[in-house]
Amino acid sequence: METVPQQNTGFVTSKLEEMIGWARKFSIFQYPFVTACCGMEYMATACAHYDVDRFGAGLPRFSPRQSDVLFVVGTISHKIAPVLKQIYDQMADPKWVVAFGVCTCTGGFYDNYSTVQGIDTIIPVDVYIPGCPPRPENVLDGLMKLQEKMQQQKQPM
Amino acid sequence: MSDLATEKNITGNNFPSPQAVKRETMMLNVGPSHPAMHGIVRMIVELDGETVQNADVEIGYLHRAFEKDSEQFGYLQVIPYTDRLNYVSPLINNIGYCMAVEKLFDLKAPERAQYIRVIMSELSRVSDHLTCIAASAMELGAFTVFLYMIKQREEIYQLVEEVTGARLTISYARVGGVKGDLPEGFEAKCHTVIKKTREVLRECDQLLTHNRIFVDRVKNVGIISQKDAISYSMTGPFLRSTGIDFDVRRATPYLVYDRFDFEIPVGSTGDCLDRYLVRMDEMEQSFRIVEQAYKQIPAGHVLVNEQGEVVKGEDLVDAAKMGETEGIVTKSATFDPTLAGYHKDNRAEVGTCNKRAAMPPKEETYSNIEGLMNHFKTVMVGHGTRPPAGEAYQAVEGANGELGFYVVSDGTGTPYRVRVRPPCFTIMAGLHKVVEGDSMADIIASFGSVNMIGGELDR
Amino acid sequence: MQELHLKLKEKFGEDVLGVHNQHGDETIVIKPAALIKIAQFLRDDSEYDMDFLMDLSAVDGLKLGWNPRFQVVYHFFSSKHTHRLRIKIPAADGGSVPSLTGLWAIANWFERECWDLLGVKFDGHPNLKRILLYEEFVGHPLRKDYPINKRQPLIGPGAPKKEAVK
Structure with missing residues (x-):
């Protein structure tokens, strides 16, 4: 990057950003933080029938240090909230968070003493996928929205 | 190290003699966010080398107040909450809860509804067992089986969706019956799916049952004795793997289960292999029940005659x-x-x-x-479905064992207390007995065979 | 074998507070002090042979005006005779009832859950601590006077401020 003359920087960096975004969006290493019912639809999405691998997100990593998208799948109770926060903190930048299912978006119909009313009270969220649980098509839609976001955002390097 | 006696071994190096080494156990934390702990169970394991000496299981990470929530709403509004207890076989929960409320009413669902309930329960049971075997096999490295079985479960989901309108949170049962009739042509589709699932099961059976890699990981692993299993009130496949043929469908028949000819598969040693085999056999029995139910089910309108x-x-x-x-x-x-x-x-x-x-x-x-x-009277707050005051306990055979609903009514439109007897709670309570003495890696196999479902474990 | 609860009443007459057979569920209400004696009898007697403690829970009778406030409910099941029996014992708020951990291993977790959610204490329980909720939680949520959405988060908005680590 240092070799690029000063006056051409704008042109070159925007292309580079695009390329990096393109690379990032098709090599999603996801961390499935699966707690509840939505896990069933997560499994359905990840497996052969809906095949999330078509979107470059076929490799779940079970270590936060290796992953860049945190899929929060299922109800988050107050007991597990600190765990979720810790996992998020352990992930390396750049990182994204997908709130999978209505419980993670808003608490859903669990408006009670034990349930966190939306994980965005604890960690920042990039894409919300509502549904109780969301259908796999809905999940793929959310994933494509995330890819769009990854493509268009300013790429941290 | 200085206080340890050392001796020269053959090569002349100084190594502490085995007798002189101070033996210490190691505490290891597994979970809650661990792929094999299914996200919501934490185990603190005391290890002696690789061997598990003791295990402390901590649950509650998915406690979402089912019992408190059910005290807030009308009887019918609790049904969606029951879907999310055991979300792998939600129909069984639905039906169990509705039957408990029916018991309060002294009601009996119409015959056709009872057959529909049986058919849907058994399809649910199959999808539950498919998920359990698939997930535990994947954790032991058999990824192909996972993909095959989840693909097959997808077909069962599609069947369920056709009947109920949803894939897994279905809310299909109603107090006094079911929401709607089976759609036209459902029986033929059901038979096709059963045929296909049988093929997949045969294939998976060939992949696993005589596969040395798989059998070595599960045989004589995670053994539980009959006595312990009873003392921990374990039911379902877990208990049956020890050789006790207790099945709620046979012991205290509900719905129309006493009209079917089916076997209760049992194991002998109570290890993970037995639990796997029991589940595999149970799916076949479920298919048999569904097939018999289709032969016996009384005719009814599937599509309705219109007038006017x-x-x-x-x-x-x-x-x-x-x-x-x-x-x-x-x-x-x-x-x-x-x-x-x-x-x-x-x-x-x-x-x-x-x-x-x-x-x-x-x-x-x-x-x-x-x-x-009439509609208003059953759904309005302050009116609602109002069973007479009293209490009732209804047990059904869930995929993991006895699923009981204990409902207390005070005569108002809101349940006074709904208590669930969750089948996997009792298994998890005895899990430390199951894993003790095995190696650390065997925890994965044992835990997979529990079929831990967070929704019903923590409620 | 029918009418288990009536037979049991004949045998333990002085310990029995009431019997009923609602919707076919045979139920017997007994004095807490007699619980272990009767439970052991149920388990070991060949006529009853209740080898399973299927369920253990409690009901808070605050809104029904019960005195004492709680009822602990036990569901027994015999796998040999396939019969069921429900036993209920009254428990006062803040009081305690005998623990069945000596007879059934599962009573350990069931009683912990009961204490966690309803605050019923069990005498002689080896490890009576919270099971579904966390140690920091104050109160017992399944009591009728606990508001359903009174949250006690550990982190995030509403959580107690942690002192800065020096």
């Missing part, structure tokens, strides 16, 4: 909202029975006619004042 002028349900509603009620009594509406609830003509077959317990058919609600009042 037929309008679309939503048009009727719109017209009524606009005040265009002239001649509305002569009209009858068409509804998709899987989406809108049972049709007027087949109400007697799939739902009770007790007006205090069940909602009226939608065309009644939308076309005449009696139906509307």
